[in-house]
Amino acid sequence: MKESISHCFETLKEKSPLVQSITNFVVMNNTANALLSLGASPIMAHAKSEVLDMVGIVNALVINIGTLDEYWVESMLLAAQRANDLGKPWVLDPVGAGATPYRNETIGKLLALKPSVIRGNASEILSLAQVNIKSRGVDSIHDSGEAVQAAINLSKEVGCIVCVSGAKDFIVGGERVVSLDNGHPMMAKVTGMGCTASAIVGAFSGVEKDLFLATTAAMAVLGVAGEIAAEKSDGPGTLQLHLYDTLYNLTSGELMKRMKVEF
Amino acid sequence: MKESISHCFETLKEKSPLVQSITNFVVMNNTANALLSLGASPIMAHAKSEVLDMVGIVNALVINIGTLDEYWVESMLLAAQRANDLGKPWVLDPVGAGATPYRNETIGKLLALKPSVIRGNASEILSLAQVNIKSRGVDSIHDSGEAVQAAINLSKEVGCIVCVSGAKDFIVGGERVVSLDNGHPMMAKVTGMGCTASAIVGAFSGVEKDLFLATTAAMAVLGVAGEIAAEKSDGPGTLQLHLYDTLYNLTSGELMKRMKVEF
């Protein structure tokens, strides 16, 4: 699988996929910079007046509910439906799932449109697995490993790839489970690192039809880049920058050497 | 007081308070990163559909009117009222007070809901002290020292803690005044440094019931961290990052040693 991941990474650099994000205000700058550094092209566009047209010209769509409101949710639903109509992949990042009834209700509507990939932390994935059944939230903090069974259930129910990110990342496609053991604990102290992961999953989904592979490749690249960046950093501030530098300079050789992937 | 501040700082790191910000688009990323680096947990949420629920689960609320509009002001008012109903502290950052009648009118409504703490620069605090009487603005630039009397009046009138930040920071609770003499002039060249101060005041308010102490501790931590960060920086760009690194690495010993506090 390492070779396929490395191949995906090279393809992304070559094709520079156009990735539309309807995402939160906190991370727009970060995720745009991460995509550019990686070699993808970011577009942020959420107006109801153009969202259908925009989905028409991009390679993948990322929907992140971090700072959702009524207008933005309408745009998200329009865009997701449009991506489905056009057979384009879309990634759901259910930020803060379980925190409020409104988030859960919104997630329910988005899940009904069957995202291609869902990426969240353990608490979010645990919450989603339940949302899908009884619309209630979870606010506890969990290890990614605790959410693997929930991810398997969710993956089967929705018919999509599910990624649980954390100290270890798990990528789940039905019964198939891959784990990645890269990254660095300090990454959790940079805002929007999860959102960046979702944006990168979007980028890989725009160039690789096998979304299990695309998602694994995305998480591997971010984990390896984060690890390299953390080694040069004195704290979360410098880590954020070094991450962009590393994504920009990362070679497939270094990726192969560092990547810790396990079935 | 130094010992109490240091104790507050340790408590914050231990309890990791959840801080909701309804803040401006310019600084969302900065303030989230500052809170994370410090050891707090940021949440940005403004939807009218969830704002009441969100205030219910957080330890403190920060309202910053920087890029206000009609929708966001409604959310701010809902959230502030809710915080009052639940007895939770909320911090008002009256960005640009006095610049336009709309800002002054909005500030008037927020002041009527009696914020727990107000943090602004000298011009903003001078403007507020007047807003409260006759709804007119001030656009001149003032030293923080010039606004101390206005802060005392405002503190008594609203019944809250008032912090005037600047080259020196003044924290006012009725007749009690503390000044802090840390920080660095280059901090004024990084956007949202004041907004970051307000966010950190929110974090400390979430763990310390004595809000005069909480506000002083917040400003001391930011001043000391900014000072250390500036020593390593070649300009405002690197200062912003080193600030996060410093907040992440700051020990209470270093805080105690550097802090210049005066009654």
Added chain:
Amino acid sequence: MKESISHCFETLKEKSPLVQSITNFVVMNNTANALLSLGASPIMAHAKSEVLDMVGIVNALVINIGTLDEYWVESMLLAAQRANDLGKPWVLDPVGAGATPYRNETIGKLLALKPSVIRGNASEILSLAQVNIKSRGVDSIHDSGEAVQAAINLSKEVGCIVCVSGAKDFIVGGERVVSLDNGHPMMAKVTGMGCTASAIVGAFSGVEKDLFLATTAAMAVLGVAGEIAAEKSDGPGTLQLHLYDTLYNLTSGELMKRMKVEF
């Protein structure tokens, strides 16, 4: 011309113009930081309830349609009209021109209000030149040189300065054309570098009535600063910071020495 540019730069540092941006969510932080580092004062304000008043107190206005929606477009039109009424310069950054019919329609309305300066990349300027005739978009990628004729046409038609930025920057005022050959390719890998250029054009327009000179000065300063910053950077992450540091530390001597300007 080098002397006039250098003089402009000194004037900007001395006068610290107040620049209002109605801009996109992705770059608000960047552009505010760039303006502060340079010595200007940024204000971001978009509320329909205050936009007329805000334009009244600033030295220049920048309108950037990056993350436009129906509300923001109304504010942009109100603000642009107001700037015209008050005889204040306003800069249009037509981000993503040609990408969707909604963008083109919005650009048409803004062009009808006759911006003082338009700054875009080659594809955007090519698209605008056509929008102005038949409301159609362009999505191909072009070199800045390819858009010079379109810029001349657009400049004459709208009666404004047009800047095409790219590897070379071209500033066009009717038949007058200046080119600048500074900058660094890695600048394209930092999100919002074009938006930052537009913000800096706004700042110079706020202190220099000759807008051809103001625009040239702005692009020269950004090009030189970007070049210096890139020399110290390992990638786009560190470049972004070093750019602010360089804008903060840049002297007119260094600007004169590095600037490559040609008629």
